[in-house]
Amino acid sequence: MNDIKDLSSYKNVWIFAEQREGKIAPVVIELLGEGRKLATEVDAELCAVLLGKDVDGLAKELITFGADKVYVADDALLEKYTTDAYTKVIKDAIDEIKPEIMLFGATHIGRDLAPRIASRVGTGLTADCTKLEIDPEDKKIKQTRPAFGGNIMATIICPNHRPQMSTVRPGVMDKAEQDETRTGEVIALDYKITQDDIRTTVLETVKTKKDLVSLTDANVIVSGGLGLGGPEGFEMLKKLADKLGGVVGSSRAAVDAGWIDHSHQVGQTGTTVKPNLYIACGISGAIQHLAGMQSSDFIIAINKNPAAPILEIADYGVVGDLHEIVPMLIDKLDSVDDLLEAIKA
Amino acid sequence: MLYNKEQELLRKAVRDFVSKELDTLPAEMDKTGVMPKELIKKLAETKFISSNIPEEYGGGGAGYVSYAIIMEEIARRCASTATFVTAGSSLATLPILYNGTEEQKQKYLKGLATGELIGAFGLTEPGAGSDAGGQQTTAELVGDHYILNGRKTFITNGPFCDIAIVIAVTDRSKGLRGTSAFIVESKWDGFSTGAHEDKMGIRGTETSDLIFENVKVPKENLIGKEGNGFKIAMGTLEVGRIGVAALALGIAQGALDEAVKYTKQRVQFGKPIAKFQNTQFTIADMETKVCAARGLVYDAAQKRDAGMRVAQESAMAKYYAAEVANEVAYKALQLHGGYGFIKDYEIERMYRDARIVSIYEGTSEVQKMVISSNVLK
Ligand SMILES: Cc1cc2nc3c(=O)[nH]c(=O)nc-3n(C[C@H](O)[C@H](O)[C@H](O)COP(=O)(O)OP(=O)(O)OC[C@H]3O[C@@H](n4cnc5c(N)ncnc54)[C@H](O)[C@@H]3O)c2cc1C
Numbered sequence: 001m002n003d004i005k006d007l008s009s010y011k012n013v014w015i016f017a018e019q020r021e022g023k024i025a026p027v028v029i030e031l032l033g034e035g036r037k038l039a040t041e042v043d044a045e046l047c048a049v050l051l052g053k054d055v056d057g058l059a060k061e062l063i064t065f066g067a068d069k070v071y072v073a074d075d076a077l078l079e080k081y082t083t084d085a086y087t088k089v090i091k092d093a094i095d096e097i098k099p100e101i102m103l104f105g106a107t108h109i110g111r112d113l114a115p116r117i118a119s120r121v122g123t124g125l126t127a128d129c130t131k132l133e134i135d136p137e138d139k140k141i142k143q144t145r146p147a148f149g150g151n152i153m154a155t156i157i158c159p160n161h162r163p164q165m166s167t168v169r170p171g172v173m174d175k176a177e178q179d180e181t182r183t184g185e186v187i188a189l190d191y192k193i194t195q196d197d198i199r200t201t202v203l204e205t206v207k208t209k210k211d212l213v214s215l216t217d218a219n220v221i222v223s224g225g226l227g228l229g230g231p232e233g234f235e236m237l238k239k240l241a242d243k244l245g246g247v248v249g250s251s252r253a254a255v256d257a258g259w260i261d262h263s264h265q266v267g268q269t270g271t272t273v274k275p276n277l278y279i280a281c282g283i284s285g286a287i288q289h290l291a292g293m294q295s296s297d298f299i300i301a302i303n304k305n306p307a308a309p310i311l312e313i314a315d316y317g318v319v320g321d322l323h324e325i326v327p328m329l330i331d332k333l334d335s336v337d338d339l340l341e342a343i344k345a
Numbered sequence: 346m347l348y349n350k351e352q353e354l355l356r357k358a359v360r361d362f363v364s365k366e367l368d369t370l371p372a373e374m375d376k377t378g379v380m381p382k383e384l385i386k387k388l389a390e391t392k393f394i395s396s397n398i399p400e401e402y403g404g405g406g407a408g409y410v411s412y413a414i415i416m417e418e419i420a421r422r423c424a425s426t427a428t429f430v431t432a433g434s435s436l437a438t439l440p441i442l443y444n445g446t447e448e449q450k451q452k453y454l455k456g457l458a459t460g461e462l463i464g465a466f467g468l469t470e471p472g473a474g475s476d477a478g479g480q481q482t483t484a485e486l487v488g489d490h491y492i493l494n495g496r497k498t499f500i501t502n503g504p505f506c507d508i509a510i511v512i513a514v515t516d517r518s519k520g521l522r523g524t525s526a527f528i529v530e531s532k533w534d535g536f537s538t539g540a541h542e543d544k545m546g547i548r549g550t551e552t553s554d555l556i557f558e559n560v561k562v563p564k565e566n567l568i569g570k571e572g573n574g575f576k577i578a579m580g581t582l583e584v585g586r587i588g589v590a591a592l593a594l595g596i597a598q599g600a601l602d603e604a605v606k607y608t609k610q611r612v613q614f615g616k617p618i619a620k621f622q623n624t625q626f627t628i629a630d631m632e633t634k635v636c637a638a639r640g641l642v643y644d645a646a647q648k649r650d651a652g653m654r655v656a657q658e659s660a661m662a663k664y665y666a667a668e669v670a671n672e673v674a675y676k677a678l679q680l681h682g683g684y685g686f687i688k689d690y691e692i693e694r695m696y697r698d699a700r701i702v703s704i705y706e707g708t709s710e711v712q713k714m715v716i717s718s719n720v721l722k
């Protein structure tokens with residue numbers, strides 16, 4: 001652990017501006033929105049830290065979303081994310097410039113990077129926060145996150161170390177508004193990094209169709225039952241699932257009918273699931289099915305029978321023909337791409 | 346009880362049938378899950394599947410004591426075959442026999458009696474088991490047809506039935522009085538079945554869901570009056586339970602037979618295990634309980650043949666015989682030691698088969714509800 005520092009020398013709110021292949025991650029816009037609120041309350045500047053190669057354009061974009069300053073490290077060695085390189089550059093910047101608060105998106109990269117930095121600089125980190133607020137008394141940040149599988153909400157503070165660091169769950173905070181007329185400063189970071197600092201080599205980045213995602217890990221499950229009318233129905237559900245970054249589930253009746261493999265079956269004798277979103281299409285809601293999915297955070301049911309038991313437990317129910325409703329849903333989703341990005345992150 | 350000449354002859358005839366036709370088949374059906382068509386044909390020829398159907402419709406025209414004898418003797422060797430027989434000869438038959446029109450009897454009872462039609466009885470649903478009142482399947486009258494929608498589960502003979510008696514809701518606002526019974530032919534559009542369930546026991550019977558998707562049922566296939574569905578089903582079960590009780594009794598007797606045979610052969614500590622007092626006392630318990638169960642079963646059957654109502658008697662017989670079947674099968678397997686745990690020995694299959702009898706056609710708990718509500722009324 002580091003020595004007790006002079007906390008007063010730490011100033012400003014930083015956000016990590018994650019980018020992949022020259023595109024800013026959607027969660028960064030949310031961090032800028034949230035970061036702006038915090039910065040206003042502690043009366044400080046909102047700054048973004050951007051690492052990558054040829055990222056000038058992105059720095060300007062961050063300013064339009066509210067960053068007062070953008071610290072940039074532009075280097076071929078930073079083109080692809082590596083834990084070693086990103087940690088070193090940001091750690092040095094923190095030591096040098098001393099931010100008071102630093103936020104990361106709780107994406108795969110953010111969750112990898114933030115703990116490394118926290119441990120290097122010897123400060124506290126709260127993972128996967130869903131709420132951040134400034135204590136009016138002492139201006140410290142109160143970080144709230146679900147713990148024990150979402151069963152309790154813990155509010156955590158970091159009183160004696162700086163910066164106060166959090167990763168923030170994507171899709172929870174309000175997005176920053178874009179304003180093309182905003183101005184800000186782009187500052188090149190003074191950093192030293194060589195190939196020798198980086199112990200990992202990225203050989204290849206592969207984008208998978210998420211076929212292999214298991215039902216238990218999925219955040220979104222689009223499930224079909226006998227109401228699909230045939231195996232083709234699952235192709236339509238697959239489209240919807242792909243859009244939402246989810247996987248396809250099914251009732252036992254659809255498995256028995258030979259339309260889909262048993263590994264997709266949700267229920268007492270299939271897999272028990274608890275995704276954020278469960279969409280049940282043409283499933284009546286027999287207790288043997290409900291037992292496997294009723295604790296999903298959010299349930300949407302599409303069924304043509306208004307008396308179907310599934311509608312009793314659904315948060316939203318649509319009474320109608322799924323062959324009309326699902327395509328409409330897919331269509332509508334085309335116009336809200338950034339929402340989808342947030343769900344998938 | 347004492348049996349008359351005719352009943353004794355019947356028992357002998359069933360025993361002959363069993364020793365001839367059900368020698369190696371029970372073990373085979375347990376493995377393959379398929380009951381051979383040939384066996385079904387023979388059960389029809391002997392009228393063992395139609396003992397309750399009057400002769401004028403091609404049935405055996407016998408009473409419930411005879412029915413119980415047939416069930417007991419078949420189940421003693423093969424609970425799968427016995428279950429197949431009850432589904433046809435009581436569950437699918439009685440609703441038509443007691444409540445059907447002459448046309449319905451001509452059209453369907455005759456086929457059931459001769460084995461040309463395989464019957465099933467569809468009451469249970471995924472959400473409505475013991476609480477059979479919680480029916481979701483609906484039948485809506487449109488012109489001169491009812492449109493049936495819904496799903497039944499655990500239906501014996503489901504996968505290959507020709508007709509099914511189906512209970513469905515015709516008027517939801519009336520609760521139990523809003524259900525009706527229908528005869529539904531499996532060849533009609535919109536009728537399908539689920540997968541053959543992979544069961545612990547009675548693996549020689551086929552059990553599956555029945556699925557109705559806008560099945561058009563002609564008005565003439567309504568049994569009795571609209572709103573009588575639940576009453577018809579309960580009336581059927583009240584009497585049908587005599588059959589399952591006799592079936593349970595048969596399983597118990599069969600398991601006891603195996604225990605007696607085995608304990609006389611197996612030698613440990615220098616003598617057959619039948620010589621140990623524990624074995625003797627266990628066999629004495631088993632024999633006593635089997636005889637007590639037999640008393641209850643034939644009492645219910647006799648009273649029914651005398652035209653009496655037997656709701657309580659049949660529930661007591663079913664409850665007691667089912668529990669005894671489980672207990673006796675357990676003890677018989679215990680007396681076999683490790684060998685009883687191996688599929689080469691009959692008792693292994695019997696033990697698994699016994700497990701269903703305290704569950705289907707009303708669980709033991711449901712029987713106790715029936716009994717106590719009679720006693721406490
Ligand atoms: C031993 C055992 C274990 C079981 N375990 C499980 C399990 O793990 N998981 C499981 O799911 N089930 C299980 N079941 C089965 C369960 O009891 C139900 O039979 C099953 O869930 C029903 O599946 P379903 O809802 O797809 O079909 P159905 O009950 O037939 O329902 C189809 C639904 O689709 C609707 N529909 C039809 N057409 C359309 C349309 N065009 N648009 C919109 N809606 C439409 C209908 O209104 C109906 O509600 C088990 C059963 C048994 C016997």
Ligand SMILES: Cc1cc2nc3c(=O)[nH]c(=O)nc-3n(C[C@H](O)[C@H](O)[C@H](O)COP(=O)(O)OP(=O)(O)OC[C@H]3O[C@@H](n4cnc5c(N)ncnc54)[C@H](O)[C@@H]3O)c2cc1C
Nearest residue numbers: 466467468469474475499500501552704705706707708710
């Ligand atoms: C092999 C097989 C064949 C079958 N064949 C047919 C058939 O041909 N036709 C047909 O319609 N059905 C058939 N059934 C269904 C059978 O009748 C039901 O399984 C049975 O009635 C029990 O219903 P359930 O399985 O839904 O259990 P549940 O009703 O869910 O009961 C679960 C447990 O709770 C207990 N319980 C429920 N309510 C109470 C209460 N109020 N008080 C105390 N205890 C209670 C029960 O006794 C049981 O122990 C068959 C089932 C099987 C397994």
